[in-house]
Amino acid sequence: MRIALIGYGKMGHQIEQVVIERGHEIVSIIDVNNTIDFDSPAFKSADVAIEFSTPASAIENYRKCFAAHIPVVAGTTGWLEHLDEVKTACIDGKQTFFYASNYSLGVNIFFALNEYLARIMNKYPDYNVKMEEIHHIHKLDAPSGTAITLAEDIVKNLDRKKNWSLEKENKASDIAIHCIREGEVPGIHEIVYESEVDTISIKHDAISRKGFALGAVVAAEFIKDKRGFLGMSDLLKF
Ligand SMILES: NC(=O)c1ccc[n+]([C@@H]2O[C@H](COP(=O)([O-])OP(=O)(O)OC[C@H]3O[C@@H](n4cnc5c(N)ncnc54)[C@H](O)[C@@H]3O)[C@@H](O)[C@H]2O)c1
The missing domain is CATH 3.30.360.10 (Dihydrodipicolinate Reductase; domain 2)
Known part of the structure; x- marks a missing residue:
């Protein structure tokens, strides 16, 4: 699978390792200084984007993923006051959005x-x-x-x-x-x-961040060919 990483901090680095371990390819890494790469062919070639950035940047990043028709695994927390807005944009635009407050x-x-x-x-x-x-x-x-x-x-x-x-x-x-x-x-x-x-x-x-990263990559594998507003209850059936 071709994966774009948005946010290359502690979680972005941990997710990169898991992506490689599970045999996927990172086609684009976007952080605060290269947001221009949302317009790049490499980003647009991704099957899924995994977003772990900051509460202030997350919504704009989701919007850019929707505009490029790239399914998003959203990990950033602290933006839930905009949840309805994101959900509406996802459903009305027939996009794919997966959110979990915790992926482990x-x-x-x-x-x-x-x-x-x-x-x-x-x-x-x-x-x-x-x-x-x-x-x-x-x-x-x-x-x-x-x-x-x-x-x-x-x-x-x-x-x-x-x-x-x-x-x-x-x-x-x-x-x-x-x-x-x-x-x-x-x-x-x-x-x-x-x-x-x-x-x-x-x-x-949590002993390390690896559990969050693994869950996010498993969610990316899960949403690749799905549409809609999804979460952990869709992925894990207890
Ligand atoms: N859902 C989960 O399971 C889970 C688990 C761990 C962390 N988190 C959340 O994930 C987020 C990131 O955590 P972290 O520990 O990696 O933080 P971090 O501070 O280490 O990394 C955040 C990165 O986002 C980058 N960034 C800032 N503005 C950006 C922009 N406009 N576009 C792209 N990148 C931008 C920063 O430069 C930084 O590299 C936080 O909101 C945290 O609470 C969620």
């Missing part, structure tokens, strides 16, 4: 576990739920896209929670999210249910 298989298993636990907890009102997420100091968004997905999945499944908020703005019907930025941590998410008598917690700890 382990995190997606964790998402399923989180939803299951939240459903059980409807019967046990003595437990309050909170979340902690820890990432490296370079991360631009807080809470993480993964933390937002976890919180939204709890809201969907646990009737007594209506929203999430950063810890300091917390209301009883909110899930408090405590965000920590330290060192070079790839990503830790922990959901904690506390009662007066005990604590139940589930935790995902």
